[in-house]
Amino acid sequence: MNNxxxxxxHTSFCDGKAPMEAFxxxxxxxxxxxxxxxxxxxLPFRTRWTIDDREQTGLxxxxxxxxxxxxxxRIELYVGLEIDYMxxxxxxANDYFQSLPLDYRIGSVHLLHSTQGEIVDIDTRPEVFREHVRLHLGGDLKRVVLAYFDKLMRMxxxxxxxxxxxxxxxSYNVSCCEPDILGQQWYKDKISEYFTFIAEKGAMIEVNTKTLHRNGFLYPNKEHFGLIRTLGIPVVVNSDAHLPELINSGRPEALRLLKASGIGAVWQLERGVWTEVPIGE
Incomplete structure (x- = not known):
């Protein structure tokens, strides 16, 4: 199979469920x-889901x-980190992460700040997310969504x-809170602004397949593939696996959906260089 x-x-160095070698x-x-x-x-504080500190990063x-x-x-191997923008x-882009001998870096947002300066995890189960919005983020779902995308754009x-x-x-958590939110005009406008900004900056996005089999969602939502194609945003497809047996979970389906939407190629590392590769049959 191509691609x-x-x-x-994620391995047992963070919140993965098996040692690196198993993956x-x-x-x-x-x-x-x-x-x-x-x-x-x-992160600047200990969590259950990140590498603990710089010493552990060295290990x-x-x-x-x-x-x-x-x-x-037997295989081309690469090491990266998923780095939160806080x-x-x-x-x-900070000096420490740029100084590390990494092959690549993933930029992500999992955390928002409340109006009181609390750090709030938004990458949780929907029922926990709903409570976080109510208790820590002012109960205003629209404000939370806009803050999330604005933070991504700063990153x-x-x-x-x-x-x-x-x-x-x-997108999945907010749709669980308010089922029609993804179709509301203000949301569509923000998505358009966000992906247009990505295109202007020449950034590459990941199509993340982690929860496709569990809840039917890809990130970004497959409804945005047409916009991504129109804007010419480069795409890499990843499974965000936390278990070795899930390293290819959802990826074949995502590749087929991308191809059906008119995106005929994805980006892969070949001999250490990001290379555009046609999506295979």
Missing amino acids: LTNYHS IAEAVRQGFTSYGVSSHAP YLQEFARLKRLYGD DEDQQP IGRGGFDFIGHADKI
Whole structure:
């Protein structure tokens, strides 16, 4: 199969459910041409879902180097980090993340700040998200959506990443709160502004397939594929796997949907260079 690649996966260094080697061994078993690990980068505070600190980041890089020596003759291996944009200090373009010997960087937003300055996780189960909006984000769903996309746009403006992770991840949770919200004109206008800004900055986006089999959503939403095609935004397809057996989950379906929408190629790493590759049959 063409396009058998993945550059978004989380190992036991963060919130993944298996050691790094298990993911790489599974990629070799399935015949992947290239594979990347991308644990959540450390934040200024400890969490259950990120690498703990800079010392652990060093160990993460050491383990990758060991595995690349072990498996590198069978598969192209790459190491990255998924780096949260929180503010001007904690973001993909800062000096620390740029100094690390990474093959690529994913820029993502998982957290918002409340009006009281609290850090609020919006990448949660829908019922938890609903409570976070009510208790910490003023109960105003529209304001939360606009704040999320504005934060992503600030990150895109700063750069420092190779591609944007799960470009509209909030869409599923807000649609669970308000089923018709994705069709409202203000939402469509914001999406158009957001993707137009991505195109203007020449950024690449990820089509994230993690929850396709669970809730039917891709990120970005497949309804936006036509706009993405029209704007000429480059696309990489990743599974955001947290278990080795899910490294290809949803990816074949996403590739078919992209091709059906008129997007005939995706981007992959080949010999360390991002390369446009036609979507296979």
